[in-house]
Amino acid sequence: MSRLGVSRESSPCTNTSRNPLGAASTPQPPGPSSRLAFLSGGDRPLNSEPPPRWARRRRCSVARTIAAELAENRRLAQELSKREEERLDRLIAIGEEASAQQDTANELRRDAAVAVRRLATAVEEATAAFQLGLEKLLQRLISNTQS
Numbered sequence: 001m002s003r004l005g006v007s008r009e010s011s012p013c014t015n016t017s018r019n020p021l022g023a024a025s026t027p028q029p030p031g032p033s034s035r036l037a038f039l040s041g042g043d044r045p046l047n048s049e050p051p052p053r054w055a056r057r058r059r060c061s062v063a064r065t066i067a068a069e070l071a072e073n074r075r076l077a078q079e080l081s082k083r084e085e086e087r088l089d090r091l092i093a094i095g096e097e098a099s100a101q102q103d104t105a106n107e108l109r110r111d112a113a114v115a116v117r118r119l120a121t122a123v124e125e126a127t128a129a130f131q132l133g134l135e136k137l138l139q140r141l142i143s144n145t146q147s
Helices: 032-039 053-146
Strands: none
Touching: none
């Protein structure tokens, strides 16, 4: 793996060696010439010496900070993705439920239309039977009054 903090390879950031014998225990601020070399865009001073310890530490600190921020961003992106997936699942479930309810409502409408047609047919038949009964009754009354 090549990510900082995960690699098992030795790097300036993971080097555990301390100050060499005879070196000062506190980092010394850079002199004006080495600062100028670092600020001018070069990775190393103009005399090709390794960067001072404070610069290596600063780079390692920045690299660790960036790695931590990237890890946090990945974690937040995963959390956001999970939340959005849950929301999408809920919306799909709501849509499926609404579709099922719509199907049920359509079926009920069809059943109601069939029931109304049957009722209309029954009313027409009842009306026709009533009219026939009235006509027979009227004929009987007429025949009884004539006799």
